[in-house]
Amino acid sequence: MRIPAIILLLLPLAEIAGFVLVGQWLGVLTTLALIVASTLLGIIVLRNNGLTISQKLRSGDIENKPGRLAKAVLDGSASMFGGLLLVIPGFITDILGLLLLIPFIRSVLWSFIKLRFVTVSSEANFQWREGPAKSDTVVDLDAGEYKRQDPNTPSPWKQLPKDEG
Known part of the structure; x- marks a missing residue:
């Protein structure tokens, strides 16, 4: 849990250093034109994806098989996250x-992530029991x-309230 926190703290410092280096070069x-262009590209990617x-x-273009559906969702999510990263200045x-927008990189990412997926069966196991339900x-x-009331008696809940006035 500490590594993501450290990365989140160091990323802005690294981005500032990147701005300075690219600005000098x-x-x-x-540099400002590149930042604006990458932000616009990110917005376009987010919208289209x-x-x-x-x-x-x-x-229904995506087959409803656990592996294919998960791969399609991950592929779309990774490209959306790539677009979001393009919108963030830096x-x-x-x-x-840009790396997440490359299909080969996304397939390599899928090969690592699919090992950690757990496939859950969608079948339901149902057993019928005879007799009354047991209650403790x-x-x-x-x-x-x-x-006890007669079952043919009208329900008081179905009667409308009388106007008093």
């Missing part, structure tokens, strides 16, 4: 985002605490 205006994933799921996040609870009432 390419100039301030070119979101529409593509939802259309594939709705149209060159390190841009490089990671007993409701102990006195004779005055309840009364």
Whole structure:
């Protein structure tokens, strides 16, 4: 749990250092243009991937097999996360985002993640038992605490309240 926290703390410092180095190498205006371009690219990727994933799921293009569905979801999620990383200003996040947009990288990522997936069967086991349901609870009432009614009596809950006025 400490490693992700350390990475989250060090990432902004590394991004600032990246801004300084790229700014010295390419100039301030070119650096700003690259940041704006990567943000726009990330927005385009997020928009297009979101529409593509939802259309594939709705149209049934993805077979409903546990492995294929999970791979399609991971593939779409990884490309969406790549687009999100492109929107975040910084060159390190841009490089990671661009890597996640490459299908080969996503398939390598899937090969590592699929080993940790647990496939759950969708079959239900149902057993029929004869006889009344067993209950450990007993409701102990006195004779005055309840009364039997004729089953044909209309329910008081179905009657409308009378207007008083």
